[in-house]
Amino acid sequence: MTLRRNRRTTTLALTLAAGLTLAACGDDTGDTDSGSGGEADAGGASGTITLGxxxxxxxxxxxxxxLEDQLEKQGYDVEMTELTEAALLYTGLAEGDVxxxxxxxxxxxHASYMDEYGDQIEDLGTYYDNAKLTFAVPSYTEIDSIADLEGNADMFDGRIVGIEPGAGLTAATQDSVMPGYNLEGDYELVTSSTAAMLTELESAIDSQEDIVVTLWTPFWANSAFDVKTLEDPEGALGEAEGLHFLGTEGFAEEFPEAAELIAGIQLDDEAxxxxxxxxxxxxxxxEEAEAIDAWIEANPEAFDTLIVDEG
Incomplete structure (x- = not known):
């Protein structure tokens, strides 16, 4: 298959870090422009909500x-902020920049981030309850378990192809999977980006070569590529968990209509x-707006609080 998407990530690491530094040095007087609050729009919800x-x-x-579609239909202004690392998102949430x-x-x-920043973060709800970190190989590769990687480093040129260095999946691979399955020394975890990992996976499958990559579910690549998930008998990648909407502290008080809508979003595997x-x-x-319109048209009862039509 051919990867259809080549998304460009706007790297805001330096600007966000600078903003956090200024916020830490500033005083508590006067108005802020953290992306929250705005003048009320007549007849609807008010304020600007920044999604990171x-x-x-x-x-x-x-x-x-x-969420951009749904919140704008409620009357909010929505700003989309693209970042490159989970740490920046949690820091931004904690400081109110996102x-x-x-x-x-x-x-x-992301439990370690919650341990550090959780007191400044508000959990707005769980929209999906069966997410899981995984390792995967092409379906033709003759192993079925992460345990089978031990002693077979030559099959994979001693490489496990990962994603972003700051990802929780990367930390779990380094801290739990590799020592837990005796892979240290025989394998190198290669990190760069999700896009780079998928490019390597596609190339290997096109060439009928063996490769092992870090993946997760739910993720479209599991069905788009001819891969199989490796068993994890040691449970090194952890149990299934929920995917949550997180807000900066005080979000529900400042944006009550948004919080109510968000709390009603629960998606099953199909949706x-x-x-x-x-x-x-x-x-x-x-064309993301058109994609959301098409999805809502096909799934008008996807969740209880779904706004199907504007006005």
């Missing part, structure tokens, strides 16, 4: 554009899978 997400993590990409993270993994994968596929694969970059 990592474009290559397509769970957050898909739900960010769904109002919402639309697809967080706070129970297991979530179709949402991600519609945004990531069926429409091109820049």
């Amino acid at each position: 997400f990592i474009p290559s993590w397509t769970d957050g990409l898909s739900t960010a554009y769904l 109002d919402m993270y639309p697809s967080a993994w706070p129970e297991v994968t 979530y899978g179709s949402l991600e596929d519609m945004v990531v694969n069926e429409y091109e970059e820049g």
Whole structure:
């Protein structure tokens, strides 16, 4: 198959870090422009809500554009902020530079960030309850378990192809999987980006070569590529967890209509899978609004608080 999406990530690491530094040095007087609050729009909800997400993590990409559609229909202004690392998102939430993270993994994968910043973050609800970190290989590769990687490093040129260095999946691989399955020394975890990992996976499958990559569910790549998930008998990648909407502290008080809508979003496998596929694969970059319109038309009862028509 050919990857249809080549999303460009706007790197805001330096600007966000600078903003956080200024916020830490500033005083508490006067108005702020943290992306929250605004003048009321007559006849609807009011304020500007900033959604922070990592474009290559397509769970957050898909739900960010769904929320943009729904919140704008309520009357909010929505700003989309693209970041490159989970740490920046959690820092931004804690400091109020980002109002919402639309697809967080706070129970297991991002638990360390919640330990650090959780007191300044508001959990707005769980929209999906069966997310899981995984390892995968092409379906033709003759191993079925992460345990089978031991002693077979030559099959994979001693490489495990991962994603972003700051991802929770990367930390779990380094801290739990590799020592737990005696892979240290024989394998190198290669990190760069989700897009780079998928490019390597596609190339290997096209050439019928063996490769092992870090993946997760739900993720469209599991069905788009001819891969199989490796068993994890040691449970090194953790248990299934929920995907949450997280807000900066005080979000529900400041944006009550938004909080009520968000709390009602719960997606099953079919609804979530179709949402991600519609945004990531069926429409091109820049056509996200059309993708969401098409998804809502096909799924008008996807969740209780869904706003189908404007006005």
